[in-house]
Structures are given as structure tokens and as C-alpha cells.
Amino acid sequence: MTSPDAAPAAPGVALQIEGLRKSFGATEVLKGIDLSVATHEVVCLIGASGSGKSTLLRCTNLLEQIDSGRIVLFGEEITSDDIDENLVRRQVGIVFQSYNLFPHMNVLRNVTLAPIRALGTDKARAEDEARSLLERFGLADKETEYPDRLSGGQQQRVAIVRALAMHPRLMLLDEVTSALDPELVSEVLDVIRELATAGMTMVIATHEMGFARDIASRVCFLEDGYIVEQAPPAELFTAPKDERTQRFLRRIISAGRL
């Protein structure tokens, strides 16, 4: 991933996934996924637990090795053998359901570790950048705290800041509000809204249907390892075409989640 500018293919396409398959042992989790994400687009992945949303995100960040298919990121195929996965990951931020902050480091070090060690940013500059990011997301007074001392919402915001500190060109959010107490969900969603407004390209796996409807430029419904249906939220939530999507949304509605 030396010079993204030189990439000839498909201007405006951030992420292109073709025929992606992934199995864990005998279980095939992704059975041929095709997905294209334009720059500045916000794509939400919805679907029941186990439908493959998380695996899809983890494959995109090369945390899982794919079995077949290809992933093209800003014009470069990142699933070829000779790619440096560390260089890819520096461009793709991922935020996990369980925050995964480093518990032995305070907030500032959590945020600056990767810029210093992976990008070679000097410490003072990395800390300045980290502070301004923390301030932007209402965490200015937390920089010396350890993750143990923060609420779930604060931890998740720190995790988002930590990913942003690497200046990613694509953000992957993996059910980032699922582990939060209900009253803490909105503070994290507000952060994501702000990112969307700022033009960040994002792929978001979520169970928050209202949020997806609100923020997504496109919603993909996954079931059983396939993208069953994708459409702008207004369309998908009000007039789903596929019978499986309709069934899923009926269940969601009867559970009071939409």
C-alpha cells in the first residue's frame, strides 16, 4: 500500500469486496459476499447474530484470513499474498463491541501507542494530536485515566479516538454499542454521527435499527453468510423486497427495536 494515489482502478470506490468466502472449521460463515463502498459512504450491516457481519468486518481488516474472493481497498488488492497487512491496517480503523482498550495503559497512551510505534510519529506530536481528538469527543479530562475507571460509553469513545489517531481512510465499527448500558448508547452514536458528517467512510455492523435508518447511505441485510438485500434505508426499512428481510424486520419490530 505504498502510493494509493497511483492506484488506477475505480476512483471514488473505497472498498470493493468480491466473492468473499470464509469458513471456521466446517462452518462456512461467509458464502460469497459482494459489496462495494464508495468514499464518504456510510454502509450499515444488519442481520441476526451469527449472520456474518463481524466476520465480514474482521476479514476487511485482515484479522481473519479469507478462503476465497478478493478485497480491494482504495484500488489495491489487499488479499493478495505479497501485501503488508500492517500497512493495510493502518488505513483501516476498526472498533470492537468490547472496546478492547489496553488496560495497562492510560487513555493517552492507548491513543498514542500505534501512531508512535507503527507510524513513527514523534511522541510530542502524537500526544498533541491525541489531545485534540480527545477534546473533540469530550474526553479531554480523561487522558490520564486508566480504562478501568471509565464508563462503557467513555471507553468506547476512547476506542474510536484510538482508531482515528491512525488517520484511517475507512472505519469499521463492529456493534460498538451492543455492550453498553442503554443510557450510554447515545453518546457513542453521537460520535459516529459526527464522523459521518465529517465525511468518514464507514462500514457499521449494528443492531440499532433506528440509528442505521438515520445515518446509513445504504443498508445491507445479511443472513446465513449472504448479503440478501441492500438498499437505501428508506427503501429497505419500509419496503423490503426479499422475504427473509421482511421476516427479520418483523421480528425486530415486534421486539420493539425499530
Added chain:
Amino acid sequence: MTWLGRHGPRRSKADVPREEAAQFLVPGGPLAGSIGGAPQASGFGPLGRRSRLLSSGRRGVAISTTSTVVFVGAVVAIFLLAPGSAAVRHSFLSPEHMWQAFLGNPSKGYYSVGAAIWLNIRMFLAAEVIILILGLVVAVVRQSVGPVLFPLRIVSTIYVDVFRGVPLLLVVYVLGFGVPALSLGFLSKQSAAVYGVTALVLSYSAYVSEVYRAGLNSVHQSQVAAARSLGLSQWNSLRFVILPQAIRNIVPALLNDFISLQKDTALVGVLGAIEASEAAQIYASTTFNYSSFVVAAALFLILTIPLARFTDHLILRDRNRRLAGSK
């Protein structure tokens, strides 16, 4: 890893009354203070758990004090009233002999136990540094996944299996008597202490590598995922994210092994190195008084107890630092 944040506060709610009771058990102690002040602490560490289990308020303290006094009194009484008590006290606890054994007197054919412990200390320090490094290397190799390292993984596994299974004393004998007999020039001309330290290193590195491995396994996979997803290399993830957490988790176990190592330096005495227990043995066989063994035992205690307190200190400092929310 129950102290990884989100489990802590939830569990502590139910535990608060018992935590307060625990303060009576360690009045004024730093443990009592931090538990009372920060209930979130309860999820962490053996200290918190132990005090909770033992606590039963003021009445408990009174009972435990009484029973301790009764027990110690009974043991002392049995010792003093035993038919052979006077003879044992003379053979093992003679202040005169203790002092002589401590000082040593080469003209009378025995060495100073007090000076000999210095050899134990040097052997221990040399061995510990090498063990910490070698044990880590073996553990990391065994935990590696790449096919390139497969032969090394096999070698490490065999090494650990062999040296954990063979009694240390036999390793000391084999190295201490076998290597000199090989007449391999430089290699065969080392002092007994060098062979002894080598034997300690071989045996203990196998143990310590398993402790490290347990530590590495105790760090959740999601931490690896988080580190790698930020673009950190495998080495940097290990160095900055995995190892610091792993080592924090195993400090008590490591220190425990090192206390054991300090004692086991005594085994090098079988090669003729004049370390404390060997010097005590020589004193005993020269004077037919065993008080020298008590001196050696006391010296070993003086070495090991500070290490134990140091472990407690490290655990407490780490916990306070994270819970205080400051550097």
C-alpha cells in the same frame, strides 16, 4: 483477568459490606484503605479475595489472636517438655556454635556460613537474569504459530518436557561431574558454581517458560486483535500490549519460583561449592553440632522474605496506579 474493567464494578456492589469488614482484619493497612475507598477494586487480585474470605469482623480478630497464641504456646511447650529437649537445644540452637558457624574458622577446618551465603546470592542473581530471558524466549517460541518456527517449537517442547521432569539434583550431578569428565578444554575447566548455575538455569527456565506461557494465554485474544488492527507489528503487539499484561498477571508466580530458586542454590553444594548449606554441613561434621544448619536456614529466610514482601508491593502498586487514575 477479572480486573479488566467491566466486571469489577458490577461484582463489587454485592461485596461492599464484606469489604468493609475486611478493613478490621488489616487495620490501617494499605489494602484496607484502598478497598474501603474504591469498591471497584474488589474484582482484582489475590489480596482482595483473600481478605474477603478471611474476614468476619472484630470478633474474628479476637478469635484468631487467641487461637494463634494457644497454638504457638502449645508447640513451644511440647518442644520444651520433650524428653530430649535439652540435647536438641544444645545441638541445634547453641548460640555459641551459631556464632562460630557464622564467622567460620578455616584453621579449625570449617568455613563461614555467613560468607558462604554470598555465593548463593551470586548464583541466584546470575541464574535469575538468564532464566527470565531464556524462559521468555522458550515461551514465545512455543506460543508462535508460523510454520517457519516449527522445528524450534519441537525443540522447545522437548526441552521443557525433559527439564521439568528430571530432578534438579540429577541435572546438577550430570553437569557438575559429567562435563569436566569430558575434558572439553575451556568447557570442562569451570568452577562448580558455574556448572551449578547452568543446571539451575536449565531446570528453572523450563518451569518459568510455562509460567510465561500461562501469562501469555491469560491475555485475551481480543487484545491481540486490537493491537494488530491498529497496524502494530507482531513484535510490537507482543512487546507493548501482550507481554506487559502477561507479566503483571504472573509476577506472583514468577517470584514464587525465584524464592524456590534461592533455596535450590543449596543443591550446588553437592559439587563441593562452598555455599551456605555446604558450609553448614562442613561445620556440623567437623564439630558434631548442627546449629550451623539453623544459621544457614536463617540466612536463607533473610533472603527470601524480602522477595515475598517485594512481590506484594509490586501487586499493590500496580493496582493502586490503575485505580487512582493517575500516572
